[in-house]
Amino acid sequence: MNVARVVTRLGGDALAVFPVGGPSGEMLSDLLTKEQISCSTIPISGVTRQSFTVDERKSGAQYRFVLPGPQLSTAEQTQCLDQLAALNPVPAILVVSGSLPPAIAPDFLKQLGQLCARTGARLIIDTSAEALKQATDCGIYMLKPNLRELEALTGLHIHGEAGEVKAARLLITQGLAEVIVLSLGARGALLVTGDSEERFAAIDVPIQSAVGAGDSMVAAMVLGLTRDLPLREAVRFGLAAGAAALITPGTELARREDVERLYVIET
Helix, strand or coil: CHHHHHHHHCCCCCEEEEEECHHHHHHHHHHHHHCCCEEEEEECCCCCCCEEEEECCCCCCEEEEECCCCCCCHHHHHHHHHHHHCCCCCCCEEEEECCCCCCCCCCHHHHHHHHHHHHCCEEEEECCHHHHCCCCCCCEEEECCEHHHHHHHHCCCCCHHHHHHHHHHHHHHCCCEEEEEEECHHHCEEEECCCCEEEECCCCCCCCCCCCHHHHHHHHHHHHHHCCCCHHHHHHHHHHHHHHHHCCCCCCCCCHHHHHHHHHHHC
């Protein structure tokens, strides 16, 4: 949903597809409608989870609380896949973002990958380390792990920059993804493909909140790819969006004027 919100803010065309249940699900749908985000919802019997962030004023520390989500029945999981398969027009890119619901089918991501293979959509995944265990044989175009997730995926203890490149390229060699964008926080990002690697420095901005920075980065990269930006420029656009999210308070996401300003400065 955050990816769809930022794509829309940046002038792109996105559709958020997500399950909705209970009062919190209705509230979430209403908030997205007010923000003029295109949505396609799947009714579920469970209650949509909530998460919240607490900022401690004295120390400046930030704490995130992500409550357990509902389980989706087999029928509800199938409905999610059917709804994606029925999209018209077919999306250019399908983004899987955030953690997967508990007890999701072990082959759910594989089914998404098969759907993308049939429709020609590129699959981009930015999810938790636990969910990434499902990610084999999914036909992923781009994967955006952090260092901890990269270690979990490869089983390697990564040391130094050469180790980061080696681990990322291992995933490509194994056929997990065509492109790895390793998120390195204050060290920026590492882009690895089958025959190249490039590092990008983080953009120095005053940090108010880190919430939504990763989603903002993914959104801008996705939008850049749909606008036929070269891959490295899409990553740079993504870094600008991630930095733009850092300067906004609380759970606010990247703003278009900040993204464009930061991207132009770094060009």
